[in-house]
Amino acid sequence: MxxxxxxxxxxxxxxxxxxxxxxxxxxxxxxxxxxxxxxxxxxxxxxxxxxxxxxxxxxxxxxxxxxxxxxxxxxxxxxxxxxxxxxxxxxxxxxxxxxxxxxxxxxxxxxxxxxxxxxxxxxxxxxxxxxxxxxxxxxLETVYEQIDSVRGQLLEEAEKLVADLRSALEGDLSFAEEKQRAMAASAGTVGGLTFASGLGASEFTSQIVADFFDQQLRPFLLHSGGHHCALADKGQASGMFSQLRVQLPRNFWPKLADLESLCDEKRGLDRQRRMHHVLHGxxxxxxxxxxxxxxxxxxxxxxxxxx
Known part of the structure; x- marks a missing residue:
């Protein structure tokens, strides 16, 4: 009031x-x-x-x-x-x-x-x-009752982005988008992703992305609050994404930026939940x-x- x-x-x-x-x-x-x-x-x-x-x-x-x-x-x-x-x-x-x-x-x-x-x-x-x-x-303030639903949408979007990254890195076009598959034969670049089938990117880099998602990103997006996660801290999150940029080719960075934006939005949801609890507690x-x-x-x- x-x-x-x-x-x-x-x-x-x-x-x-x-x-x-x-x-x-x-x-x-x-x-x-x-x-x-x-x-x-x-x-x-x-x-x-x-x-x-x-x-x-x-x-x-x-x-x-x-x-x-x-x-x-x-x-x-x-x-x-x-x-x-x-x-x-x-x-x-x-x-x-x-x-x-x-x-x-x-x-x-x-x-x-x-x-x-x-x-x-x-x-x-x-x-x-x-x-x-x-x-x-x-x-990006959300209706309080819809926070969990929005958090689930963030996780789904992150899963899709990571799947696209891994499929491009490994050259596995079965998970890639239709336009990306069409460009694979010529090692084309679509949506910021250059296919490994054309460039021979290593599976090792793909595993780094998978480990980051399984150990850091997914737990952070899955659970409300996530104070135990390093990604809950904006400074630590920025450092982790900077390390990923060092290990991934530059044309993959836009997808990393999208993942980083999802983390920013998740931190906003957590902040809104905490402030709501203070406001009504x-x-x-x-x-x-x-x-x-x-x-x-x-x-x-x-x-x-x-x-």
Missing amino acids: LIDRTHRPWLIFSGAGLAVAAIGYVMYSAMVVGGPRGGSAVGLTYGIIGYAFMLFAGLIGLRKKYPIVRVGRATTWMRGHLWLGLLSFPLILFHAAFSLGAGSLTRALMVLFIVVIISGIFGAVLQHFLPRLLTERVQ WLFVHIPISYALLLLAAVHAVFALRY
């Missing part, structure tokens, strides 16, 4: 609400005998309003789960979730008179609330900056703790009002 000028009304409302609440708390603290208490009328007012804002922030989960029920725009709910959720924190602090409480339940509530607020701010910062960073660092902390907070806060309210 990009925090832009559309958030200004919410910022103004939250700032004004905080100012009014803070002034009221200062006046209440100066007037009350024995100091502010959560069980007083003013303290309960802060607690009720703060919990209402917490409930509103928590209801965004239901709004996302049932999008058919059009109760307000999704963007409005998101902005309200952010700003009212933030505003609820100082209101609860005013309710508790800036104390963690005497009981274990109230202390647990305050700790949970602090974790929720910190994780929420962290998530808001991530969602503001990370999508832009993702666009800058991943040139914080929710695995924020969401369950938020609902635990709402539940325990309701229990706290019942016990406080009854006993």
Whole structure:
């Protein structure tokens, strides 16, 4: 969620609400005998309003789960979730008179609330900056759910390129393209490949390409992440392809460049996956703790009002 000028009304409302609440708390603290208490009328007012804002922030989960029920725009709910959720924190602090409480339940509530607020701010910062960073660092951004499919396509393309390289190096035209087979008799060059049948290139060089594919390229393209692979590092990958260029004739270099481009695209997919996990991983902390907070806060309210 990009925090832009559309958030200004919410910022103004939250700032004004905080100012009014803070002034009221200062006046209440100066007037009350024995100091502010959560069980007083003013303290309960802060607690009720703060919990209402917490409930509103928590209801965004239901709004996302049932999008058919059009109760307000999704963007409005998101902005309200952010700003009212933030505003609820100082209101609860005013309710508790800036104390963690005497009981274990109230202390647990305050700790949970602090974790929720910190994780929420962290998530808001991530969602503001990370999508832009993702666009800058991943040139060929893919729909996240299609990353594995695209990775499979990269592997298929690499297999075809390597097969073409080996068939040209070994002079085995049974795997070559139709146009390449037509030129083989005259040792012609098609698509940057000069056939070994005309030049007598060694099978040793072909085996180098095969070993590189089996030991380095295929494992890197086959597995997500691939941090254990040397090709995952752009510098090491560049060095490995430079070594291959030394051992292969110059007219084979365009095919090597194509393979190197596939590795670049695979690194982009891995980078996108990692950034996606960072962008959404914080929710695995924020969401369950938020609902635990709402539940325990309701229990706290019942016990406080009854006993």
